[in-house]
Amino acid sequence: GAVVSQHPSRVICKSGTSVKIECRSLDFQATTMFWYRQFPKKSLMLMATSNEGSKATYEQGVEKDKFLINHASLTLSTLTVTSAHPEDSSFYICSATTTSGLQETQYFGPGTRLLVL
């Protein structure tokens, strides 16, 4: 299947700092990229949907000024957690979709574990 990479895999930062997470589709151009947050033993919570060259669409309750998404190219999307606080600590996973004909398939990145002290 298609490969999605995510960097860094793990990050520890101090409260008040910003953290940038990169998501790349390695062997395909992604139609759409998604950012999810996952709490322990919980399902994937969609934060935002991102299309190259346009503003991300945020889900209700997700602060767009807090979680900045930039989709610079068809293979790269970044999530920046600004002024991070301990409650932002979580597992963040991106995904990207490929399209064949009119059919999309979604592939996930390996995730980034963020710990805010």
Add this chain to the structure above:
Amino acid sequence: GENVEQHPSTLSVQEGDSAVIKCTYSDSASNYFPWYKQELGKRPQLIIDIRSNVGEKKDQRIAVTLNKTAKHFSLHITETQPEDSAVYFCAATFSGGSYIPTFGRGTSLIVHP
């Protein structure tokens, strides 16, 4: 919007037994139903999917069935092995223009040796 219910939340089986996980969806426009396996601390991996033009799909020990009328779909794993232990997520979405999947809450499958 779409609503996906997944049951059971936890499933414990003996090695060699079969496991069945069920999901229901609410939006009749949904036409694509993937299943993901997520091991602890790792990414969800697509293991099988089904589109609405078929009722069943099989890949070795795993199979998925879809009942469009009843709006439910199920994952079947036969001859379970300890390495099948993981959390499994179902999802439902419209594929073909506005792909935003809705995920179930997940099922933690434990296969005892």
